[in-house]
Amino acid sequence: MVQPNLDTPMLRQYKAIKAEYEDCILFFRLGDFYEMFLKDAEIAAKELGITLTGRGKDEKRIPMCGIPHHSSENYLTKLIQKGFKVAICEQVEDPSEASGITKREVVKIVTPGTAISDKLLSEEHNNYLSAIMKIPKSSSYGFSFVDISTGEFKILSLANKDDVISLLLKLGSKEILLDTDLDLALPDSIMINPTTFLSEDHSHKLLSDHFKVNSLDSFGLSHLKMVLPAAWAIIDYLKLTQFNTLLQIQSCTELVISDTLRLDNGTIQHLELFKSLHTNQKEGSLFWVLDQTKTALGSRQLQHYLKHPSTNVTTINSRLDAVEELMNDLLSREEIRELLHQVYDLERLISRIVSDHHNPRDCLALKQSFIAIQDLSPILSHFEKSKYLTEFKHFFDSFTIKDSPFSFIIELLETGITDTPPTTIREGGIIKPGFSQELDDLNNSFKSIKSWIQSLESVERNKTGISTLKVGFNKVFGYYFQIPNGQKHNVPSHYIRKQTLTNGERYITPELKEKETILLNGEEEQFALEAKLYKEIVTSIKQHISHIQKCASIIADLDVFQSFATISLKQNYCRPKFVPSESLTLNFVDNRHPVLERIQSTAVIPNTISMNAEDHTFSLITGPNMAGKSTLMKQVGLTVIMAQIGCFTPAKDASLSIIDRLFTRIGAVDYLFSGQSTFMVEMLESSTILHNATSQSLILLDEIGRGTATFDGMSIAGSIVDYIHNTIGARTFFATHYHELTALSHRLQFLKNFNMEIKEISGQLSFTHKYIEGAADKSYGVHVAKMAGLPEPVIEKANELLRGFENQGAHYLEHHPKQLILF
Structure with missing residues (x-):
């Protein structure tokens, strides 16, 4: 028997693309499925629990497996969580217009450290990609990290490997770019990409070009030029995997640890800051106690506070001032909490929007968030003592100023996007009437046809006398009349039979087909125009990324402050006082x-330290x-x-000098x-x-x-x-x-x-x-x-030995070698 030709044009295309992405599982788009072949198919079938099929026989057999395009996100999530990279290869031209095999290209690579989909992310946690390098001619290390789902991008210099590993574990990085000359003892759960770093000068030029600035000194990085290769390695890796301009990453700044209370990963675990040692769950941790936040932004910011407590007394007291004012005004605090509950995850919304990984409902969420934020300013006007709350109030004032970025976006989305938009831009229903005259004219041009079709069923029933006649539509035949077999003798002569069913027949008429052609062509134009208008709206939003990210940061802080106020009032905490460092004070009354x-149902015993x-x-x-x-x-x-x-703090009184x-x-x-x-x-x-x-x-x-x-x-x-x-x-x-x-x-x-x-x-x-x-x-x-x-004989013998040790010391056993008998 002759074996089939397995080296088809499609497989040659697959192999050529796969050769460029050997470290990835390649999702290869074929119609409504993503297919995997060869080794990728074997891995995916095992990890995803799907059927492994094949083409050919024996040693020439090519393993294959596939997943539906519409549910691919679920399968992608599983692979990323298991530590794989996935390259998404799409058809980039219409198969009906292709001359030869349809053109395909990789449009995105998803990795553990570059995920942006909600299904791959936790609302409460950042998702960091880190880069670590050995600084040339130095004993120090360069460290950079980014969360592309929020736009946070930081660099710093660390003195030794212990500090590097401590920060890496504290961040919870799932993926790192590691200097090929470095050997770090890291958990197996972290994906490591061996990386060769560029020179300091070359990295500075590339980063300056990327951010479109003359110098990175404007980011406050003049003293960290030796770490810039780590920062560029991250940008370069993101460009290779994301295939977009990374607009959500607006700057690169230093993570200043000199103003923070340093906590290593062991201390974080010992003190159970984020997870209980017994259950490995959030419940039973300090984070669980303090997290009364109402937004994902606030929850992540609270984690940042806990990982990096401040040593700046001015900063700490400014936070405490805000917390105290919020504690003292129950009504305003509850109003703030209700409004914050209506605010979506602005950081991740804008990151999805600028990376084109979004849908019209993300824009709706952005509008709804801004409308809720508008109402914060008058509430915050009640607070006059806190520096932070006053600054927040002034910022939120801009939401009602004409032509400000926020009022512009609210008006744009209010007039442009429908109140119940679809999840895709392919089927229309996105743009509100009145936003575009061109779209309104187009819709009106076939509005009468839609009305005609909607009334057609009752009209034809009256004309034919067939009370069971129905008008239907499908993508294969378009619009049709469906008539049961028992009424076929009443079918008018101008009806054209199109399809025979078990219980009836489907018919069309020339008039119906003419109207259908006009309508469908008009709807195609409508969908295309709505998609174009939607993209223009998104482009307008992209001009205000930095303002939206600033707003997100303020919302995060406000949410943390109200969270502190809420739990402090509920648990009867006291405001700590800070005294000079040289006093080495630690004074907690009834702590x-x-x-x-x-956790406990009974009262905790307080102690004074x-x-x-x-x-x-x-x-x-x-x-x-x-x-x-x-x-x-x-x-x-x-x-x-x-x-x-x-x-x-949980005490009647607390004073301390900075730790x-x-x-x-x-x-x-x-x-x-x-x-x-x-x-x-x-x-x-x-x-x-x-x-x-x-x-x-x-x-x-x-x-x-x-x-x-x-x-x-x-x-x-x-x-x-x-x-x-x-x-x-x-x-x-x-x-x-x-x-x-x-x-x-x-x-x-x-x-x-x-x-x-x-x-x-x-x-x-x-x-x-x-x-x-x-x-x-x-x-x-x-x-x-x-x-x-313990068994009573053991206790009795233990008491006997204890008395002996107390009287004779360690030599007691030498004089009493009698074997212990338990039973």
Whole structure:
């Protein structure tokens, strides 16, 4: 048997296009389907769970699979979430007009870091693409990142690999462009694109040309020229994948971390800022508590605040002023919340519009958002003390000024787009009557024909006497009369039979076909003209991208401020006060854990935490497990973060001096996938803290030395205490089971002992969760073991051994080798 010719013109076209996009799965458009062939087909069929077919037999068989064009977004989403790149190849000419095979081209490449579709994005989270390079003749690194769905584009210089990885994980980048000479230990979930970076001068010229500026100094980047190759690598990659002008990216600016409280990824996890350690879900995190936002813009901005708390007291107090005013005016705040609820995701709306990944309903959402925002100005006029709220009010005033960008867009969309537009521009129904005289004239020219067709069924029923006659339409035959078989004898002679059905016949008439031709040709002209007018409207909107992005930024901040005000009033938070840095103050009266008090049905026990440079800066905390040591330290860390993002704090009174970095080693967030032991991870994290903490830092350490032999662990823990106290001088909370360390208070001037109070009644423990001064009198470890339900023989033997160790020390076992019998 002769094998079929598998090297067809279409397959040759496919192979030629695929050769240009070897790292992508190619969605190859064939009619109403996207087809995949060869290796792509095998991968897609497996990952998408669809049928793998083929052409030919045996070794000449070509694997194939396909997905419907109309539902391709669902399949695309699955592949991107699994870490694949997808190249979308479309037919770029009408097949009926093609001479030979239809011309096809890749029109877009979708990757994990360049997604813009709502189905691929979370409203609450940014989607970052990052670029990382080694700066030539330097020990530093260049870092740039972009979110094309919002237009955010930043660069900065980082001192070492640890800072690079920390920022990368904090951003949650799904894809990176990585210097070919760099080797970073990164999670497998991040897509890595090896990249060769251009020179500094070449990158500066290309970026200047892209942004149409003479120099990037206007972006404040004169001191970051050595990082520009990372920024250009991102723009170049986006041009290669997006096939558009990237108008949503209006500038590139520095991410200034010198004015922020530095948090590494470990600290973010330990403190459960965004996800609970137990469930890996938002609920149970600080973000979950504080997120009372009404917009996607505000939710993402809140995350930014939490990742980058401020160290600028002026900025913090300005935020607190806004929060306080909003707290004090319940009616205005609720009106603001109601209006914000009507505001769509402006950043992503404008990004979709400028990237031509949009439909008329996006324009409608833009108009509805601006109409809601118009009403914010009179509400904000009630606030006179807050700098931010006053600035917001002045900005929103422009929405009612004639010929301002916003009033222009509102009027354009109000007069131009219908109130219920379709989701595509191919079938008309987009443009309002009165917007275009040409369109109105065209519609009127066949309006009488539409009326004629609408009345045709009743007219023909009366003429023929066939009460069951129906007028129908389909794309194959156009308009027709359908008559049941039982009435065929009444069909007029001028009816022309077109199609035979099981239960009847379909007919046409010359007059019907003549009217149909006029109508369909007119509708084609209408659809084409509406599409043209719609594109002109979109082009007009594109002229005001920077204004819309500025509006989005202000809405985001306003939403965060009202969110802080809402939760602060609900939970009875207090305004924190900031005192001079040299005082090393941390004073929280009746401080509560902000997450626990939202989760627990019973009241959370408040504790007063107080330290400063004159009294003590080091708190050594002892007490048994379950007493609340770790919870207290997390509570302190969370309260500091809340204060420095500009939120009120869970306490009766709060004052502190600015914290520049917050370090934690709490709980068992151990990276065992890296092949490192718990103790090694503990030592690596401790090393990072000791090398990077300053006197203005806050350090929270829990059970240092637990992962090795007792005396080794105690020695390391004691040495770390000594180093932090004498060399660093940072405010520190150090929880330990090594009671011997409490003796350090005799020689370390600024160290005080504290414990979590335990009450023992008739041999039973009662945890009060109160933080009190002084060392714990004993560990109560055996008591806790009993509470956990260990067998009674184990508890009895443990008490016996404990008494022996207390009396004779570690040599006790040498004299009592009797085997422990449990049962």
